[in-house]
Amino acid sequence: MNFEEYRSRESERIQANRKRMEEDGVIFQDIYNAYIDDSVVIEEGAFIACNVTLKGNTVIHREAFIGQSSYLENAEIGAGTKVQTSYILDSKVGENTTVGPFAYIRPGSVIGNECKVGDFVEVKNSTFGDGSKSSHLTYIGDADVGKNVNLGCGVVFVNYDGAKKYRSKVGDDSFIGCNSNLVAPVNVGDGVYVAAATTITEDVPSDALCIGRVRAENKEGWVSKRKILKKDQ
Secondary structure, three states, rough: OHEEEEEOOOHHHHHHHHHHHHOOOOOOOOOEEEEOOOOOEEEEEEEOOEEOOOOOOOOEOOOOOEEOOOEEEOOOOOOOOOOOOOEEOOOOEOOOEEEOOOOOOOOOEOOOOOEEEEEEEEOOOOEEOOOOEEEEEEEEEEEOOOOOEOOOOEEEEEOOOOOOEEEEEEEEOOOOOOOOOEEEOEEEEEOOOOOOOOOOOOOOOOOOOOOOOOOOOOOHHHHHHHHHOOOOO
């Protein structure tokens, strides 16, 4: 078989697959502008936008929304969940959750129901409980995050010490402030409040406030005495 024959047969296969799904009630923004493996299952009422790639054993449940340029491989997307321009690999996302834009869910992750995994959030080999939110700029690696947890901007789960990787845990109803680091292995209890810019290296008990930063000190006149800044700045 030459290349032209292969391309023609592949085009016929892809178009037949798309038509089958359309007849099953799948909604396409442009049925000829998406790549979907034969093994993919899409339920009635799901919406597939342009330039979407669905590969492997991916399952899209009813009324889910897969936004433009998303790439899903061996992923399960719950009913009513919205995925915007994101990558999801070998992972499961629950119902009525929002993912993206520009989120990256790596293998071994399980995202719960009614969660938010926002822009430039990366999740790797982690669980994320129902109702938990990470809106932007966060790395969740080798972690078990409970229910109704809020992770602020810039939170990092520090899972690698240069030789081995370790897991961390955050209990239900906890708040992790912006730019905090959880140095694994560490356990944060239920209902904990972690102040912004805290680095956690030891376990935090439930219902505790954790502050791990140096108190700010202002030295007046320090800059002008050393002539560090130019006058025109």
